[in-house]
Amino acid sequence: MALHRLQRIAVAPLSVSGGAPTKVQREMSTLPRVYVTRQIPPEGLRLLHKSGQVQLELWDSDDVPVPRKELLQRVKGVDGLLCVLTEKVDAELLDAAGPNLKVLSTMSVGYDHLNLEELKKRGIHVGYTPDVLTDAVAELTVALLLTTSRRLIEAAHEAKTGGWGTWRTLWLCGYELANSTVGILGLGRIGVAIAERLAPFKVRKFIYTDVAPRPELAKAINAEYVSMDELAKQSDFLAVCCALTPETNKICDRNLFSKMKKTSIFINTSRGGVVNQEDLYEALSTGQIAAAGLDVTVPEPLPTNHPLFTLKNCVILPHIASASYTTRNAMSALAANNLLLGLRGEPMIKGLNL
């Protein structure tokens, strides 16, 4: 178990002699209290420090998330909370924090870990970190798509372990993007950024589905709006880019996979919850679809004995889509700025309209 990971920052040392508090201590004690649930990248921490605006408490680890029990203790009476996607922000946590809590800032674009209804009920302002991660996520999605469709993990393994015999005509063949149809499930900024990167690979056609057509976004990539059925039927590559909501929960299921081509590739860099993993396993193991690349699963981490790990045609990454130094620092800075603005009662740079 980790050492004691709570670090207090910017709190004036308490007088050990029991004397009257110093001026600094009096000032510090009137500053809003903020709890940060993770050792976030340095940009964000620097901004919080530098602001002189908050009393900061930090779960000083990136390797081990703050245990729930500890979190429930630490949030008591805080004015602001900065969290990451591993923290479930629900009624229990908000009750534990109490009525002082005015601002919640999550260092993530996804917010399915937040109970928005409970946050709204309590009048808590919520910030998140879209846009700054779009490029990194799109890049990783393209990397995962190519890794999966051209069987790079299998190929590298064969090369390293002696499977590489003579050059063979059909050995390790995969599927190419040229002349393909790429389908996007949930067209937003990230879907557009993925399509922009894939277009130079000579994709023939982009199609997408969403709750309604999104003509402005679609125009940028010349994408055609189709039904979910058509998306499944036509896509050679299907990239899932939608948010996880009650409506999209397990939306990629047996029904969808059964309509896809046997040669098609399924890629998910959104949230594991949008996929019915048992159905995906069946589709992959019976050859209903050719392969899948997943950056997200349920649960995370996916246990190493999970059946999906036994499949050669399934590439699984540990939720790293936004993991570039630049992007993670930008996310931490945006999360810090959202928090500081919210605490000052000013509009956040990226706030959710609850």
Ligand SMILES: O=CC(=O)O
């Ligand atoms: O998955 C990552 C995020 O939501 O930022």
